[in-house]
Amino acid sequence: MMLIPCPWCGPRDESEFHYGGQAGVAYPADPAALSDAEWARYLFFRDNPKGPFRERWSHSAGCRRWFSLVRDTVTNEVLS
């Protein structure tokens, strides 16, 4: 079990959250101008670090807000 710190509600059980993947993936400024390969890269390609990873979470069973945190993918320690 993992406790995830919601910025609004405080630490809650991981089962209250929905995972949103890597944080900071910008929507393309002009999607129509992208090639299929570029679009696929935006949609499907993500970093997969061993260590600190900035990611999105939604407190879906609580305040239903999205937020970002940095989690160590090895230890599951929440760093910020």
Place this chain on the structure above:
Amino acid sequence: MTADRNLRRSPLHGVRDRLATLSGAITVAEVPFLAQINLRITRRSEPRPGGSTSDGDVDVLWLGPDEFLVVGPPGSEQRLISAYSGPEASVVDVSAQRTALDLDGPGVRELLAFGCSIDLHPRVFAVGDCAQTVLAHTPVVLQRRMSGFRVLVRSSFAAHLAAWILDASPDLTAGH
């Protein structure tokens, strides 16, 4: 056209008698047909996050940074809608979405701990505090009141939650 209130059946109408048999460690009673208004408004500082306020017969519960649940006595929907309507507010009657259970007794925290992962010790979760969380795999709004806890549960999940309470209650050690 006015609905005949005598024909209304609360979500826990069918288990009311069984809930009433609980005594000692916990007592459970449905508080049906409460007026509930979902309020979305950005500039509002009360209640604080994770809290609720009580003013007369109306409670305002914090659900999110711009979202509140206003709870009043049965039939007060129009009064609450008028009171909270404004140019920057979204005010929606959600009274039928949830029913309420008032839980009390020396074993109430032990019971909730069977199915809820948040710390409900009064040092952490004091009178007036409220939380949207999960109880017995069911999404609920939990409010600590002067006596005991109020659980607001979606109408379609209420029978499951009542069955879980009836099932878990004999295992309580407090109050026996």
